[in-house]
Amino acid sequence: QKEVEQDPGPLSVPEGAIVSLNCTYSNSAFQYFMWYRQYSRKGPELLMYTYSSGNKEDGRFTAQVDKSSKYISLFIRDSQPSDSATYLCAMREYSSASKIIFGSGTRLSIRP
Amino acid sequence: KAGVTQTPRYLIKTRGQQVTLSCSPISGHRSVSWYQQTPGQGLQFLFEYFSETQRNKGNFPGRFSGRQFSNSRSEMNVSTLELGDSALYLCASSLVGDEQYFGPGTRLTVT
Numbered sequence: 240q241k242e243v244e245q246d247p248g249p250l251s252v253p254e255g256a257i258v259s260l261n262c263t264y265s266n267s268a269f270q271y272f273m274w275y276r277q278y279s280r281k282g283p284e285l286l287m288y289t290y291s292s293g294n295k296e297d298g299r300f301t302a303q304v305d306k307s308s309k310y311i312s313l314f315i316r317d318s319q320p321s322d323s324a325t326y327l328c329a330m331r332e333y334s335s336a337s338k339i340i341f342g343s344g345t346r347l348s349i350r351p
Numbered sequence: 352k353a354g355v356t357q358t359p360r361y362l363i364k365t366r367g368q369q370v371t372l373s374c375s376p377i378s379g380h381r382s383v384s385w386y387q388q389t390p391g392q393g394l395q396f397l398f399e400y401f402s403e404t405q406r407n408k409g410n411f412p413g414r415f416s417g418r419q420f421s422n423s424r425s426e427m428n429v430s431t432l433e434l435g436d437s438a439l440y441l442c443a444s445s446l447v448g449d450e451q452y453f454g455p456g457t458r459l460t461v462t
Binding site: 271273275280281282283284285288327335336337338339340341342343344 | 355382384386393394396399401406407409441443447448449450451452453454455456458
């Protein structure tokens with residue numbers, strides 16, 4: 240079993256829809272959670288960085304962490320065609336010296 | 352502030368050759384991590400350097416090696432290239448190993 244599981248998609252939704260992207264994990268020691276966006280043929284771009292359970296909002300993006308269920312989500316409101324990309328979740332344990340573990344990524348397509 | 356830069360951006364090599372990739376982190380960042388990304392395996396961690404010392408290592412053969420210089424710039428080397436080494440090699444920098452910022456990657460093709 241992988242430490243981090245992420246549905247690979249592809250996920251296709253109409254413009255303006257709310258998108259929900261999810262990851263589950265098995266390591267209860269994970270404390271920091273990240274979401275990256277990667278456009279085709281580019282490096283991943285850090286979108287959200289959170290610590291602890293709860294919600295964190297940044298513009299149209301909301302990151303949600305539920306440590307009791309070992310489940311994290313990224314919500315995108317009012318989705319735009321420019322949001323079409325692969326979204327990767329990532330997480331690590333408390334120590335900054337620990338490795339960051341990435342999910343396999345979900346490919347998202349927003350239809351105009 | 353300038354982002355992470357990687358050189359070269361594209362590279363074509365032949366099986367059996369070796370290759371060196373370079374990464375310049377964001378100014379002030381002391382941690383540099385390397386990843387291999389392929390369509391089938393996703394993003395796989397190679398190694399991390401912090402203050403010139405390898406701090407973490409992934410599950411790659413010894414043909415993959417790296418180093419970090421005193422100015423935090425890092426290089427990775429792959430010897431005896433195999434066809435399966437064709438991939439996008441990404442470098443990421445962070446202050447101390449927390450939030451990582453990725454470069455554009457080097458696309459390596461082995462023929």
